[in-house]
Amino acid sequence: MNKQPISLRVLLCATIAFGATGASSQEAYDPMRPTVNPLGPAASITTAPAAELDPELGNLPVGLGAEDTYYQCIACHSTAIIRQQHLTDQRWDYLWTWMIEDQGMYEPDDETRDVILEYLKTHFSSER
Amino acid sequence: MTDKISKDDVIDIDTADEPVRRTFLKTTGLTALGAYVGMSIPFEGNLMALAQGMSEEDIMASKDGLILMSDRPLNAETPAHLLDSDVTPYEHFFVRNNGLVPDHALDMDAEGWTLTIDGEVDTPLELSLANLKEQFEVITQRLVLECGGNGRAYYNPGASGNQWTTGAVGCAEWTGVRLSDVLNAAGVKDSAVYTAHYGNDPHLSGDPEKDAISRGAPIEKAMAEGSMIAWEMNGEPIPAVHGFPLRVVIPGYPGSASQKFLTRIWLRDQVHDGAKMTGYSYRVPAYPIAPGTEVPEEDMVILTEMPVKSLITYPQSGTQTPTGQATEVRGHAWAGNGDVAAMDVSIDFGQTWIKATLESAKNKFTWQRFRADVTLPQAGYYEVWARATDLNGVEQPPVVPGWNPRGYGNNMQHRIAMIAT
Numbered sequence: 001m002n003k004q005p006i007s008l009r010v011l012l013c014a015t016i017a018f019g020a021t022g023a024s025s026q027e028a029y030d031p032m033r034p035t036v037n038p039l040g041p042a043a044s045i046t047t048a049p050a051a052e053l054d055p056e057l058g059n060l061p062v063g064l065g066a067e068d069t070y071y072q073c074i075a076c077h078s079t080a081i082i083r084q085q086h087l088t089d090q091r092w093d094y095l096w097t098w099m100i101e102d103q104g105m106y107e108p109d110d111e112t113r114d115v116i117l118e119y120l121k122t123h124f125s126s127e128r
Numbered sequence: 129m130t131d132k133i134s135k136d137d138v139i140d141i142d143t144a145d146e147p148v149r150r151t152f153l154k155t156t157g158l159t160a161l162g163a164y165v166g167m168s169i170p171f172e173g174n175l176m177a178l179a180q181g182m183s184e185e186d187i188m189a190s191k192d193g194l195i196l197m198s199d200r201p202l203n204a205e206t207p208a209h210l211l212d213s214d215v216t217p218y219e220h221f222f223v224r225n226n227g228l229v230p231d232h233a234l235d236m237d238a239e240g241w242t243l244t245i246d247g248e249v250d251t252p253l254e255l256s257l258a259n260l261k262e263q264f265e266v267i268t269q270r271l272v273l274e275c276g277g278n279g280r281a282y283y284n285p286g287a288s289g290n291q292w293t294t295g296a297v298g299c300a301e302w303t304g305v306r307l308s309d310v311l312n313a314a315g316v317k318d319s320a321v322y323t324a325h326y327g328n329d330p331h332l333s334g335d336p337e338k339d340a341i342s343r344g345a346p347i348e349k350a351m352a353e354g355s356m357i358a359w360e361m362n363g364e365p366i367p368a369v370h371g372f373p374l375r376v377v378i379p380g381y382p383g384s385a386s387q388k389f390l391t392r393i394w395l396r397d398q399v400h401d402g403a404k405m406t407g408y409s410y411r412v413p414a415y416p417i418a419p420g421t422e423v424p425e426e427d428m429v430i431l432t433e434m435p436v437k438s439l440i441t442y443p444q445s446g447t448q449t450p451t452g453q454a455t456e457v458r459g460h461a462w463a464g465n466g467d468v469a470a471m472d473v474s475i476d477f478g479q480t481w482i483k484a485t486l487e488s489a490k491n492k493f494t495w496q497r498f499r500a501d502v503t504l505p506q507a508g509y510y511e512v513w514a515r516a517t518d519l520n521g522v523e524q525p526p527v528v529p530g531w532n533p534r535g536y537g538n539n540m541q542h543r544i545a546m547i548a549t
Contacts, residue, residue, distance in 0.1 A: 030445050031511050031543040032208075032293060034281040076332040080165040080198040086286035090422050091533065095288055098407065104333040126285030126420070 051123070059083065065119030068112055075106065085124040092120050165196050184229055187369045192219040197290045201225040201332060202369060205278075205295030208542065209444035211460070214497060215270060215362060216298035223369050224275045224296060226404065227329035227340020230389055236365065238373035243357070247324070247395035250315030257359060257373060263313070264305035269356065269379075270494035272299045272462045276382030276410050276431055279538025282528045285420045287535025294439060294542060299460065299495045302377050304358035307393075308351040316347065316395065323350045324394040324402055325376055325387035342402030343385050343410065345378045347395070349432070354379040354493045357390065379493035380433055380464035382410050382536070405430070412532045419531035428533075434464030435529070435539040436518035438471060438498065445544035454503050455546070460495035461486065461516035470517040471498035475510050478526050478541075484514075504548035513543045 051061040057070040058079030073082060087095075096117060099105035108116075122128070184202055188194075194204040204223045211220060232238070238257060246252040255263075275296035277289050290296075323344040331338035349355060356377050359366060366372045371388025378385040384404060404410060411428035413421075438461035449455040461468040467489045472481040484500035504510050517523045524541045 028446065029509070029545055031545055032445065034291070034293060078165075078198060078200040080196075080200075081290065083165075084197065084291040085288055086284075087288055088285050088420055088422075091285075091288055094408075094422075102407070104331070104335045104338055 061123045063119060063123060065115040065122075068108075069116045069119050072106070072108060072112070072116055076103065082120070082124060085120075086126045087124065088126055089121050092117055092124075165199055183234065184369075187229070187234075187367075188223075190219060191221075191223065194220070194222065195295065197292070201227060202229065203290045205292050206298065207444075208294055208439050208441055208459075208544070210441075211295070211298065211439060212441035212458070214299070214460075215301050218362060218364070218367055218370075221298040221300060221361075221370065222275070222296045224290075224383060225329070225340075225369065225388075226384070227331055229368055230327075230329050232328070233368040233372040233389060236368060236372055238365075241373055241391075243374060243390060244392040245310060245314045245395075246392070248317040248320035248397055249311070249395055250317065253310075253314045255310070260305055260310070260357065260359070260374075264309045266303065266305060267356065268301055268303045268360075269354065269491045270299055270301050271354065271356075271377050271379040271491075272297060272493060272495050273377070273379075273383045273386060274298075274434055274437075274462075276384060276434070276536045277534065279528075279540065280535035282538055282540065283419075283531055283535040284528075285531075287531075287533060289534060296383075297437075297439070297462075299462070300361045301363065302356060302358040303360035303363070304356050304374075304377075307355040307357055307376065307378075310357060311351060311393075311395070314395075316351070319397045320347045320395040321398060322346055322396045322400045324392075324396050324400040325385070325390060326392040326394070326402075327371070327375075327387050327389035328391050329389050339403040341384060341387070341404045342400070343387065343405050344396070344400035344402065345381060345385050346432070349378060349381065354491075380466070382431055382434060384410055399430070408534050410536065411534070412530075412536055416530055417532070421531075423533055431536050432464075435537055436463040436465075436468060436516050436522055436524055437461070437539040438468075438514045438516035438524065439542050440473075440512060440514050440544050443544070443546065446547065447544075448547045448549045449504060451504055451507050451548040454501040456499060457484075457502050457512050457514075457544075458497065458499045459514060459542075461498055461514075462493070462495040463516070463518040465518060465520070466492050467519060468496050468516050469519045469521070471496075471500075472515045472517075473498075473500045473502065474513040474515070475502050475504060475546075477511060478513055478515075481515065502546075504546060507548050510546045510548060511543045512546055513541050515541050 053059040054062050057066050060066045060079050100107050193210050194206055197203040202223050202225045206220050206222050243255045278292045278296035280287050281291040281293045325344050326342050329340045331340045358377050359374050374390040375388045376390050410431050412431050413423045414427045414429045440459040442458045461471050471484040471486045473484050474481050482500055484498040487497040489496050515524050524539050526541050528540050
């Protein structure tokens with residue numbers, strides 16, 4: 001395979017931890033990388049361990065609710081937009097209602113809704 | 129995380145016939161393109177994009193070095209160092225779609241296309257592309273288009289939507305007619321207060337009754353200098369993903385006001401309430417709030433003029449430069465309210481500032497070139513910060529400005545790393 005350098009968007013990948021040191025870390029440092037932006041409010045370097053992603057489910061993190069989430073959401077959009085988010089619980093509740101009332105999302109039974117919202121709030125949260 | 133994109137992978141896409149391929153794209157999240165989300169897209173030449181009957185995948189293959197944010201809908205941003213040209217070429221122009229790219233655009237087929245002007249007008253008009261070209265003065269303007277959510281990635285807590293960093297902006301040369309000339313031809317009634325723009329791009333749900341997006345502008349803005357209806361981008365028919373064959377351009381406003389695939393402009397006697405005009409979409413709180421605050425919908429107001437902003441486009445962040453020698457730093461500055469008044473850069477984290485030269489604007493609402501020579505005094509790590517000032521003396525802030533639920537209007541100063549050796 002023809003190897004080329006590529007740019008990786010940290011938020012999309014969610015799990016990258018730059019381990020470089022010394023001169024190489026100095027050169028690789030990007031002051032506009034969102035997760036290490038020292039000027040952003042409450043900015044911090046993500047140290048969470050890498051979550052296992054499920055390629056069968058659009059690379060959503062493995063976990064309870066991943067399958068329900070995948071099939072609920074991909075009727076309209078790919079998982080890429082989900083994987084970028086880090087929202088408050090209240091924003092996820094709002095988005096769910098907006099998807100149904102405004103964007104024509106199919107409304108599942110209450111149990112499925114709870115499973116999906118719990119999954120989203122667990123894996124794509126600004127609170128935990 | 130360590131995957132590299134090979135050229136072979138990118139051109140090795142499904143070659144089934146078009147209807148099948150598009151259906152596939154619209155019904156599954158596991159597109160071939162989806163595998164590249166979060167990675168830069170290698171340049172595979174424009175030949176593919178110029179071919180008839182291209183798919184959305186082909187479109188992205190014709191974009192060079194963009195970071196793919198989302199494959200359905202298509203959204204991709206441009207790294208700062210690829211925005212160095214005065215006029216952003218097609219292959220480096222960011223992509224922001226709310227719906228799907230319509231088939232007529234993928235086919236580059238404008239046969240029978242008409243634009244309707246109706247509502248609060250004396251004489252409703254139905255104009256073909258030929259009518260537009262013949263009946264009105266044709267103009268060309270360099271206009272910045274920037275997504276309202278550019279910079280959203282820096283808000284914390286996060287704001288929902290694509291996590292644009294700095295690259296949802298570009299400045300193209302648009303050819304078309306003044307929006308005011310067309311509206312005057314129809315006769316604007318005193319009762320007209322807002323435009324409502326419509327296109328034919330399908331809603332993501334596939335529901336034909338839903339608009340993917342339908343936004344507008346106050347009638348005063350629509351009639352003002354800069355606002356236009358365009359059919360060419362950089363001297364070519366507007367490419368599929370940017371709105372073929374016709375789009376409105378409302379410069380200085382969030383890009384979403386510049387409807388693609390334009391079929392109708394309805395003059396309304398009230399503020400437009402179309403798709404993504406209401407709720408939290410393209411709206412900001414009416415008053416200052418703490419980060420993470422829930423704001424009632426009725427307290428959200430429409431985002432209009434984008435704030436003053438700039439981008440360092442040369443050198444690329446992380447570039448090495450000889451200690452004690454002058455190095456040129458350059459980029460662009462723009463403002464939603466028109467021209468930029470001044471430009472400064474800092475090499476000491478904003479403690480002192482160096483005046484940059486600022487070229488005059490070719491036309492209102494274009495971006496303006498700035499240049500400054502910086503000399504890094506000793507070996508080591510430096511950052512270059514850029515700060516633009518608008519005509520009212522308003523400067524870019526060094527930190528993320530007021531948090532808002534959808535993360536709009538982030539005009540914090542852009543910074544690059546420079547290593548003195």
